Amino acid sequence: MPLDVIMPALGMAQDTGHLVAWKKKPGDRVAAGDVLFEVETDKSVMEVEAQGEGWLVDVAAEEGSDVPVGRVIARIADSPGESGAAEAQASAPAPDAGAEAPAPAPDTPALPEGRAVIMPVLGMAQDAGLLVAWSVEPGARVEAGDTLFEVETDKSVMEVPAEAAGYLAATLAAAGEEVPTGEVIAILTETAPEAPVTRTRAEGAAPAPATPPAKAEEPAPATPPARAEERARPVSPPAPAPETGGRLLASPKLRRLAHEEGLDLALLRQAGVPEPWHVRDLERLRALAAEAATAPAAAPAPATAGLRLVATLSEDSLAGTLAWAAERADLAPEAVLAGLAGAALGLPATVAVETLHARSLWHVPSRRLTAVTAAGEDATPSLVLRDLTASRLTEIAAGPEPAPVLTLTRGPAGLTLTLEAAPGALAPLAAARLLDGLAGRLEDPLRHLF
Template identity: 50%
Template sequence: MSHDVIMPALGMAQETGLIVAWLKAPDDVVKTGDPLMEVETDKATMEVEAQADGYLTGIRAQAGENVPVGEVVAQISDTPEDTAQAPASDPNAEAEAAPETSDASDIPEGAQIIMPALGMAQDTGHLTAWHKAPGDAVSAEDILLEVETDKSAVEVPAGQSGYIAALLAEPGEDVPVGTVIAVISAQKPDNPVMRSAKVTNAPAPKSEAAPPAQTAPDKGSKPVPFTAQQQGRILASPKMRRQATLEWLDLERLIEAGVPQPYHMADLDQLRSLTTTAASAQAIPQQAASRHLTAELSADGLADFLNWIETETGAPADSSAVLAGLAAGALADTTIVAVERFGHRRHFAAPAQHPLGHAPETEDAPTLILRDLRGSALTGLHLGPEDAPVLTLTGRASLTLTLEAGSAQMTPATALDLITGFAARLEMPLRHLL
């Protein structure tokens, strides 16, 4: 008996996953929980574990290949020689069992949301509940639905901002992995759709290009990791990437030192050493010439203000654009504000000169950096000055605002004006509009 290894969905909007590297060779013995391969999407990199004991056989996709979600990429078999194939299907039986389908033309256009694979052995997900109704406004971070498998129950975020144009499955239904279950449109739909998965069973879109023919790997040979450095991506295990973020370590230093990708926790000590060496030459002058100020404030004012914007406009608020405007309003000569949230950075041009939340984006270098780390476990930090003054927002129920800047970047009086002005705007954002 063989067990299929499928490409999992790491997010609701994911259609394919890039195999970074196989961590086991053909015919290797594997145990449940052993890392099998590394998979990367545009939002995450993860190690995929084996869900059964046996031997790795029938590898169908190689490192560097993008594979559609739900597609079988290998098998775990009882013996090294076992290459069991799925039994041929009976066309007549399929015709009899096929659910009634409807014309796909009546499904609104928009971003298609699929049933994610929450585990490698998962074929279907049990839709427990929808948290949004047809026509509702939704942001990417909002919980869209609850999914239950035989091992877990998970709240799944929308992954897209917009409006619920269609819900294509009902609570209580088992939906195959990779099936489109919702559509999120940019504009509010005139006639949002709600129907059962038994009526509409639309598969997730596949790439039109036929996959390249794969050559069976030699037995006993170790797979070669895929190097994506030339494509501008850094490949690292989720644990390594998370720890580097918490310690504010730059993975680019490993690339500069010639350390091959992908990176794992075993590379962390070397990254720390490289970071310490690079900073040692300027550490003393930076420490002696830095401004470090902190402020404590309630999180209620900002949360209520973002909710108010959504109520007034009928669309989710762009929190990064709003924060850029509030920060720029506290410092008159701020021209470019960079807002960074967990590694994703956007630059806003002259936010104080535009309606709040509507400043245009630019590629120009920032004059002020704002790190939005709300929701993280961090409660404070002391990293030293950078190329521009840095405001960092941390905390959950209450917020901590930290300002770090070099003495050449701003005077003590300017630093005090910036942090106190921004803190006041965060606690009473409506003051910015008056």
Template identity: 55%
Template structure:
């Protein structure tokens, strides 16, 4: 049978999507394509019903519908594979096996189970960037519980239930399948909250490796690859979120891997190579060190967190990163483009000269200023040195904040640097002054 011109490279698993944060299953009410039918990306594939709505789900790839495993009228857990889009209607590869039903974990407290949400139709997992609530703390349904990163975006996820955070079943940096339980919210305050990572939750048996070649228990780092992967558009370095986070906490520069010709994308297995490159890098010259401006400021109280909640509740401004970029850009006293970075993920915003936070919009331009938000990290201080743009770093310090500005005189004159940090510190302490 001829290959469908819209087909991708290899089969694509079709999963039950998550159409709402609190949804853990959906009822497949109707297939809109029959097994063997040609499918084009964007075609309505099936209809699913939740307790909130009924919705047609589009195909995320082109090819032929095969290996249909869910029947009409069946309730299917979120993330479970229900069909496959193959390059041929005669695909004879083994059908995707349904996810095994694990026995209830008696060690977990009773309560509402919070699962990894599906933030995009083609998403099958998300990286947990960090928890935004302490274990054992009380939460409401609209309180932000954790931050998750996919290949498309980084998003803060609300709790969706009231109670106490009694269990966390993934750690920062863990890749969690869609629909897997990541937390439990109990109605009563737990005496012994449970904290686990994905490794502790892994099943005892694992799938057999695809190849019969035993992996090298300690692979040697290649001296230099024959050909490095091409640099992505815009100069963005391709690396896993976990490696970005660890490199940031250790003060390592991923650009050293690029300069050494190491192939992208980078993963945690490349950390040893990165550390060895940092250890052998020549010490900076005294003249270069003298050309770096480093200023520190402190805020006795963190006024931004409450301000962001107020802006969301009263004015519908739900993008906290846009608010942060707006306060930083306004501190430059001119229109600017500001990047907000958190554990390697970056979002860029255009900030107009007028003091209108609602006019801050996402952008694709190179930033004039970087804001590195490390409030959720364990770092108490930072000194990385000047980068390609001025960098404002935000650290937690008790109930307040520590702010660090690093730049060069070519990027900001000393009086401009002092004015920028002073204005930003004032806005982070009392963001309402920005509106005056």
């Protein structure tokens, strides 16, 4: 079925929108969620998305033109050949901010005169919005840009800002009520009301004043209004539980209903239900929650902690040994470090030496430095020595890895050597001997290897 594309209202008192640019050309194929065009008001520029899929036809508004809110400016048709409807509908009347709402009961208090606040049009095919919550108490003062209320359509929840400063003198709809777009739901006044009016739609709203009183000069707000893109951003209701494994993609309405019923949206992902999820997936979520409630609880895995030991040492002798090995024995610093670590671990050993920018593997068959040779890239290291002395890091707690890891860092008092090992990889006493042995070799390398 063809879908009309209308000029949406991005503010409470907006009657036209400036069409900045079309993002799709006539005849283009569009999918739900594709950006169709950009529209600008006096306060913001928004991208307007397609609410259905099909072909863009009957484009009836040009870039750079001002279009009344609610006017049909294009259609999304089932086939690229459909046309002719937008021209006939282009003269459709825009939502009237001053349209009359249900008449109030005779004994309800009179409404104050002031600036009318209407239910905005947040989507192209929207004719009503669910008032989620008022963000301001009746009678309180608001500044231009302050969030006045939240409204939900079938696709999103939006914060609606006040377009002008004033006092919330009357609210004509309650949270949880659906309000037709263009209907007056509140009144802002320049002076504080003695008794703010609070009504539901069932009690009857009131028409906006035909000509709102001229707005007096107001002092600058104490705090600057929020930026336009922040005021118009979508907000999500609270999720039922912390999300794991990436953000759960669900419509705001499904999130709200799941939260009210205490349902965990992660069950849909565990069951392999394709994302994003919508209200139609609520029954499936209820069934999954019922199954989870009756399933036997799995026994928790026993908590195990890895080893982490730390030693400190002087760096003077190590620097001298590395310089000597490079000059006299033509040994790279990585080979020297691998030989020291392999001797501390127990021979023979394969040691991986890592820095921030490189990694090398070394075979250590004996205590002689000249016996240390490069190992193949496919060799599995029995120990990793991570040299971070060239970085600004002074300590580390990275957690256990498949092989024990010895990390060398430079601190204010010298060198710090940290050993981390997975549970069961090293016995506590063996880990202590390894750390103490390498610390001794790093402080006095010649004594242990020559």
